[in-house]
Amino acid sequence: MDITASRLRELRKSKQLSQEDVAKYLGITRTGYNKYESGDIKPVRKLNELAILFNVSVDYLLGREESTLESKVRDVPPHISEQLEKYLELSKSGKDIVDITLNAVYEQENINRQRPVRQLP
Template identity: 50%
Template sequence: MKIFAQRLRELRNSRRVYQKEMAEYLGISVRGYQCYEAGQNYPDVKGLIALADYFGVTLDYLVGRSDSRT
């Protein structure tokens, strides 16, 4: 799921949001969030939905099943 990590980083950077802010939004540690962007760990379903809602993209886009954001 390397695509997930890449897309998550790109989406965060496009919004100019810090990793710390994302971690707080998701209710996890900064290190936990960093593991998402490094492709070392992945959020649960609730976390995936929260990320998709935050960035206004589909779950399929976020996890690399589609190249369409909407």
């Protein structure tokens, strides 16, 4: 399977879409879209639409660049990599707890960043 085909399949699954969903979005048949994911044909005329749907660049779909996440993960310090490995070994309920906690801390820090700094008189 070529890189475009594998990336299309991976992106579609990560968005929890069916091949039928993507085909409807593109205005083609499911069989036609299946040929993109199997690598039988390249989605030349539909690349821009696919990039928009999956929120990636055309260069990413074509394998000319890594995703932003891939480049960040490659350069993480060892302690973060260890934390990620621990997270991946957690049960679903364990991951849910970590996700809730992380989202709460992230939202609080965003709120703190947006608060205007009070000027002293």
